[in-house]
Amino acid sequence: MDIEEFMNNVIARNPGEKEFHQAVKEVVESVQPVLKKHPEYENAKILERMVEPERQIVFRVPWMDDNGEVHVNRGFRIEFNSAIGPYKGGLRFHPSVYIGIIKFLGFEQIFKNSLTGLPIGGGKGGCDFNPKGKSDMEVMRFCQSFMSELFRHIGPNTDIPAGDIGVGGREIGFMFGQYKKLKNSYDSVLTGKGLNWGGSLVRPEATGYGAVYFAEEMLKTRNEAFEGKTVVVSGSGNVAQYAVQKVNQLGGKCVTLSDSSGYIHDPEGITGEKWDFIMELKNVKRGRIREYAEKFGCEYFEGMRPWGIKCDVALPCATQNEISLEEAKTLVANGCIAVSEGANMPTVPEAVDYFVESKILFGPAKAANAGGVATSALEMAQNHVGIPWSFEKVDEELHQIMINIHKNSWDAAKKYGHEGNLVIGANIAGFLKVADSMLDQGLV
Ligand code: NDP
Numbered sequence: 001m002d003i004e005e006f007m008n009n010v011i012a013r014n015p016g017e018k019e020f021h022q023a024v025k026e027v028v029e030s031v032q033p034v035l036k037k038h039p040e041y042e043n044a045k046i047l048e049r050m051v052e053p054e055r056q057i058v059f060r061v062p063w064m065d066d067n068g069e070v071h072v073n074r075g076f077r078i079e080f081n082s083a084i085g086p087y088k089g090g091l092r093f094h095p096s097v098y099i100g101i102i103k104f105l106g107f108e109q110i111f112k113n114s115l116t117g118l119p120i121g122g123g124k125g126g127c128d129f130n131p132k133g134k135s136d137m138e139v140m141r142f143c144q145s146f147m148s149e150l151f152r153h154i155g156p157n158t159d160i161p162a163g164d165i166g167v168g169g170r171e172i173g174f175m176f177g178q179y180k181k182l183k184n185s186y187d188s189v190l191t192g193k194g195l196n197w198g199g200s201l202v203r204p205e206a207t208g209y210g211a212v213y214f215a216e217e218m219l220k221t222r223n224e225a226f227e228g229k230t231v232v233v234s235g236s237g238n239v240a241q242y243a244v245q246k247v248n249q250l251g252g253k254c255v256t257l258s259d260s261s262g263y264i265h266d267p268e269g270i271t272g273e274k275w276d277f278i279m280e281l282k283n284v285k286r287g288r289i290r291e292y293a294e295k296f297g298c299e300y301f302e303g304m305r306p307w308g309i310k311c312d313v314a315l316p317c318a319t320q321n322e323i324s325l326e327e328a329k330t331l332v333a334n335g336c337i338a339v340s341e342g343a344n345m346p347t348v349p350e351a352v353d354y355f356v357e358s359k360i361l362f363g364p365a366k367a368a369n370a371g372g373v374a375t376s377a378l379e380m381a382q383n384h385v386g387i388p389w390s391f392e393k394v395d396e397e398l399h400q401i402m403i404n405i406h407k408n409s410w411d412a413a414k415k416y417g418h419e420g421n422l423v424i425g426a427n428i429a430g431f432l433k434v435a436d437s438m439l440d441q442g443l444v
Pocket residue numbers: 163164165166167168207235236237238239240258259260261317318319320342343344369370372373
């Protein structure tokens with residue numbers, strides 16, 4: 001197929017949505033070897049259908065702050081693809097949110113969810129609301145207003161949102177409360193719930209743990225392990241926090257964390273009471289990463305990202321496009337042998353190409369961070385049977401899922417002539433299950 005013509009059409013139909021264009025382009029390029037062997041996908045216009053969301057919901061979210069001032073935000077839910085299960089994917093609350101961000105995330109989610117091997121379709125939502133500096137009551141009023149519209153579009157067999165940037169346990173709680181009040185039904189309609197009210201053990205840990213399990217599988221292919229490795233981590237939210245914990249458990253040493261203001265470098269490693277401090281700082285006090293440097297006397301670099309610090313493994317766990325080509329070159333030049341993407345699309349396309357060409361181990365987001373949504377599906381399963389599982393059971397399932405995703409991505413890359421390229425492998429493995437399901441279900 002003519003990729004340029006396809007992309008020109010996507011860009012013309014979705015103007016200004018540059019993150020969405022970026023996500024689509026990578027998938028379209030990756031699946032070319034499949035399309036060449038299997039004309040049935042092109043004949044049925046599978047890719048053209050995949051890039052068009054099944055349904056897009058955009059809505060007004062009015063709320064009142066503590067001073068009685070009224071604010072209006074814009075909410076989104078993109079129900080992208082339900083070929084293999086109900087729409088599933090997180091909600092992002094961040095001032096940068098617009099439809100292009102939600103569509104890139106929703107599009108990625110289709111293939112990520114397919115890779116988990118579990119019956120979940122792709123969706124994503126969010127709002128341009130900025131939770132920073134808001135009181136708990138302001139966040140509650142906002143979440144209630146957001147759910148007052150969203151509730152009519154979601155359901156336990158229709159669409160099941162969860163967290164993402166700016167949406168954690170607190171926000172899921174407020175939204176679940178409002179959903180239940182409106183529906184009068186205790187539905188498994190959100191994941192990432194509190195343990196007392198239907199949540200699953202290991203869901204908070206799952207994305208970070210999963211990204212590290214995935215990196216472990218990559219390292220094994222070169223007879224390497226985390227033991228003794230220096231690890232650079234970006235972000236300091238949910239994914240970064242538990243990535244650090246798992247690296248610590250495996251004997252590695254995490255030396256950086258960041259937020260949107262800068263990064264800290266602690267050559268001794270972020271362990272023990274230092275890790276506890278981060279948990280309190282970020283999840284309770286909602287403070288800045290700079291405070292870690294002040295508390296423990298290490299260096300803080302204002303306005304910078306951590307990729308200049310020498311490391312063996314890099315775990316980008318903050319946001320999209322946070323590793324530039326220059327930063328990728330610095331990482332490789334400094335001896336980095338593996339990158340596992342905890343965040344969604346953290347590496348710019350030229351940097352992805354550079355990592356792949358450099359033959360370092362590169363775990364693309366839709367494979368490496370799929371542990372979060374996979375464990376969300378395990379939370380749904382527990383809700384449906386009404387019985388919670390132990391920490392060990394969920395963790396074992398998560399671990400096995402990450403092993404399978406690595407193997408399936410590896411095998412798909414090999415089968416289609418790109419051995420070792422997990423970008424192509426993950427895209428192909430994720431694509432095939434959804435594409436075949438779409439063929440089975442006819443022109444819908
Ligand atoms: P959190 O809100 O818990 O943490 C986000 C972290 O990233 C914070 O440290 C934040 O800093 C930083 N960050 C956010 N936006 C920017 C930005 N524009 N520039 C620099 N730093 C930024 O979110 P999560 O940890 O849940 O999510 C992190 C990434 O992982 C996202 O890409 C998300 O899509 C992805 N992900 C999350 C999953 C989950 O289960 N939570 C599952 C799979 C992927 P600050 O506080 O200053 O904003």
